[in-house]
Amino acid sequence: MDQPTLIDTQMHGRAGITGCFVVRGSELTALVETGPKSSLDHVLKGLADAGVEPDWLVVTHIHLDHAGAAGTLAHHFPEARVAVHEVGAPHLADPSKLWSSAARIYGDEMDELWGGIDPIDPGRITTLADGDEIDLGGRKLTAIDTPGHARHHHTYLDDVTGIAFTGDAMGVRLEDVGVVRPATPPPEFDLEDGIASIERIRSLRPTEMWLTHFGSQKPQPVDEVCDEAIAALRSWEGWVKEARTRSDDLDVIAAEVQKRAEEDLGGRLTPEAIDRMEQTTSYRMNTWGYVRYLDRKAKAS
Numbered sequence: 381m382d383q384p385t386l387i388d389t390q391m392h393g394r395a396g397i398t399g400c401f402v403v404r405g406s407e408l409t410a411l412v413e414t415g416p417k418s419s420l421d422h423v424l425k426g427l428a429d430a431g432v433e434p435d436w437l438v439v440t441h442i443h444l445d446h447a448g449a450a451g452t453l454a455h456h457f458p459e460a461r462v463a464v465h466e467v468g469a470p471h472l473a474d475p476s477k478l479w480s481s482a483a484r485i486y487g488d489e490m491d492e493l494w495g496g497i498d499p500i501d502p503g504r505i506t507t508l509a510d511g512d513e514i515d516l517g518g519r520k521l522t523a524i525d526t527p528g529h530a531r532h533h534h535t536y537l538d539d540v541t542g543i544a545f546t547g548d549a550m551g552v553r554l555e556d557v558g559v560v561r562p563a564t565p566p567p568e569f570d571l572e573d574g575i576a577s578i579e580r581i582r583s584l585r586p587t588e589m590w591l592t593h594f595g596s597q598k599p600q601p602v603d604e605v606c607d608e609a610i611a612a613l614r615s616w617e618g619w620v621k622e623a624r625t626r627s628d629d630l631d632v633i634a635a636e637v638q639k640r641a642e643e644d645l646g647g648r649l650t651p652e653a654i655d656r657m658e659q660t661t662s663y664r665m666n667t668w669g670y671v672r673y674l675d676r677k678a679k680a681s
């Protein structure tokens with residue numbers, strides 16, 4: 381059976397930042413991730429070029445850059461079923477809360493960035509819990525609960541190739557950039573869960589990790605990427621904590637975190653590479669996620 385195929389969704393008009401993946405079994409085909417509705421045409425073209433009509437639309441989590449096109453694709457492929465974490469499922473059936481929650485982050489830019497979101501008939505949704513499998517015929521995708529980036533987040537392991545589709549669990553690592561940036565959005569980001577999920581993925585000993593943002597971790601070894609992802613999560617925590625001793629203003633804190641992050645990279649990235657990373661998870665959004673997480677933790681203790 382063949383390697384999965386990567387389709388570049390060209391999200392926000394940029395190449396190499398958000399992918400989705402075609403996984404073919406002997407009987408059924410899955411599309412893992414859908415991208416947002418705003419980049420649907422690229423996904424449909426990618427599917428046509430690959431000569432497939434998906435039987436399964438499988439998403440790691442319900443954020444708009446991963447699942448925003450699921451409802452629209454479900455209209456295009458009326459036989460397809462949608463597979464999603466049990467906690468995320470109600471929000472694909474009725475995306476109104478998902479949309480208004482994202483609007484708190486993206487404000488007036490919602491329509492331009494995401495292009496809307498179509499609801500999915502609940503009868504077509506299969507909810508998955510940890511360890512559940514999608515059988516494609518001689519090939520299975522196993523759902524691995526990997527919270528942290530969000531509470532509802534699955535990694536999917538392909539038993540034929542040993543590839544793990546890690547969604548946002550590893551953060552963002554663009555193929556041509558090769559640096560891991562954490563993906564820590566509000567309101568659900570949790571540092572301890574995120575680190576535990578990276579360790580869990582490592583313990584599965586995947587042959588490769590395919591990140592939604594973006595593509596295979598190769599040629600960097602899986603272990604090294606896991607180490608880098610954990611180290612980055614810890615560094616950002618330190619930067620946010622330190623900046624907060626001087627200011628309560630999110631924009632001020634985010635600007636300081638950006639400065640520290642770019643110093644840490646030692647000018648290794650071009651402004652163009654940083655711009656593309658900003659499109660997937662910005663300094664401001666990541667900082668906001670940490671602030672929410674740290675406040676929640678302080679309240680709980």
Ligand SMILES: [Zn+2]
Nearest residue numbers: 441443529548
């Ligand atoms: Zn996400």
